[in-house]
Amino acid sequence: MTKEVIVNGALGKMGQEVVKLLNRTDGFKLVSAVDKVDIGEDIHKLLGVSAPVVEIESDLAEAISKTEPDAVVDFTTPQVVMENIETGLENGINMVIGTTGITEADIDKIEDWTEEAEAKVIIAPNFAVGAILMMKFSQMAAKYLDQAEIIELHHDQKLDAPSGTAIKTAELINEVQNATEKEVDEIEKIIGARGGEEGNINIHSVRLSGLVAHQEVLFGGVGQTLKIRHDSINRRSFMPGVKLALESLDEVDGVVYGLEKLMEF
Numbered sequence: 001m002t003k004e005v006i007v008n009g010a011l012g013k014m015g016q017e018v019v020k021l022l023n024r025t026d027g028f029k030l031v032s033a034v035d036k037v038d039i040g041e042d043i044h045k046l047l048g049v050s051a052p053v054v055e056i057e058s059d060l061a062e063a064i065s066k067t068e069p070d071a072v073v074d075f076t077t078p079q080v081v082m083e084n085i086e087t088g089l090e091n092g093i094n095m096v097i098g099t100t101g102i103t104e105a106d107i108d109k110i111e112d113w114t115e116e117a118e119a120k121v122i123i124a125p126n127f128a129v130g131a132i133l134m135m136k137f138s139q140m141a142a143k144y145l146d147q148a149e150i151i152e153l154h155h156d157q158k159l160d161a162p163s164g165t166a167i168k169t170a171e172l173i174n175e176v177q178n179a180t181e182k183e184v185d186e187i188e189k190i191i192g193a194r195g196g197e198e199g200n201i202n203i204h205s206v207r208l209s210g211l212v213a214h215q216e217v218l219f220g221g222v223g224q225t226l227k228i229r230h231d232s233i234n235r236r237s238f239m240p241g242v243k244l245a246l247e248s249l250d251e252v253d254g255v256v257y258g259l260e261k262l263m264e265f
């Protein structure tokens with residue numbers, strides 16, 4: 001059966017890719033596109049996609065009530081993502097969330113909402129399979145190497161820092177690493193030079209035009225270092241993960257946090 005999908009943030013960098021994914025993939029149909037500008041315009045025409053007209057809507061709740069979709073895919077902003085999830089779930093709609101900025105406390109809240117709504121939510125800070133492997137390998141390495149720092153590098157239009165992927169990676173490392181106390185009293189001569197801290201892990205955020213989404217996890221041990229790096233060189237890298245999440249909605253319950261939960265290891 002064809003899955004009918006709304007893309008929220010459809011004019012954004014990721015939203016556009018998802019619209020194209022739905023168009024080229026059998027079994028999926030875009031039924032509405034929601035964003036803040038170009039309201040009433042045909043999203044397919046704007047993106048140069050040859051497909052039936054789908055007008056851009058300004059309001060997610062209205063788009064849901066007009067189209068009654070099987071799922072909403074959300075790539076908007078950390079500021080509005082919780083409101084969007086609440087709107088989707090209030091209407092009993094399953095959601096696939098790529099937008100970052102969702103905290104552990106937010107997940108507790110979303111779990112409550114899904115129970116009330118009897119709907120499901122899949123949240124993935126990163127939909128690129130290679131990035132999932134980078135996080136998994138980092139967690140494996142952290143059992144054996146006691147020190148780690150993360151450098152995440154992104155395009156200069158990214159609003160949030162550090163990236164959702166870096167936070168999730170630090171959480172995974174913190175779960176298993178035997179953190180050692182720092183042996184020196186550091187003096188930070190320029191504030192922020194040592195990056196931000198998530199648990200025991202320092203995270204450094206680089207923003208430059210020319211970049212897409214990249215991350216290095218650096219480990220240190222006695223007399224050795226290990227570097228694990230992933231590069232998304234374009235946004236199509238995230239699409240197999242988005243497709244997997246949409247396909248998995250029928251099989252999951254409640255809230256799933258992390259694409260790795262849908263993969264076999």
Ligand SMILES: NC(=O)C1=CN([C@@H]2O[C@H](COP(=O)(O)OP(=O)(O)OC[C@H]3O[C@@H](n4cnc5c(N)ncnc54)[C@H](OP(=O)(O)O)[C@@H]3O)[C@@H](O)[C@H]2O)C=CC1
Binds near residue numbers: 008034075076077125
């Ligand atoms: N999980 C993953 O694999 C990935 C996650 N991301 C995350 O996805 C999010 C979006 O990234 P990206 O596409 O690069 O960002 P963009 O800024 O390119 O796109 C966001 C879009 O959402 C629109 N928007 C903002 N508020 C609303 C709203 N209330 N309702 C509907 N649309 C809205 C924006 O409009 P306007 O510009 O006018 O504000 C914009 O068109 C970020 O959090 C990013 O970190 C990104 C890549 C991969």
Ligand SMILES: O=C(O)C1=N[C@H](C(=O)O)C[C@H](O)C1
Binds near residue numbers: 100127163
């Ligand atoms: O904003 C982006 O571009 C990305 N955001 C996600 C994040 O914050 O981790 C995923 C990926 O890194 C691209």
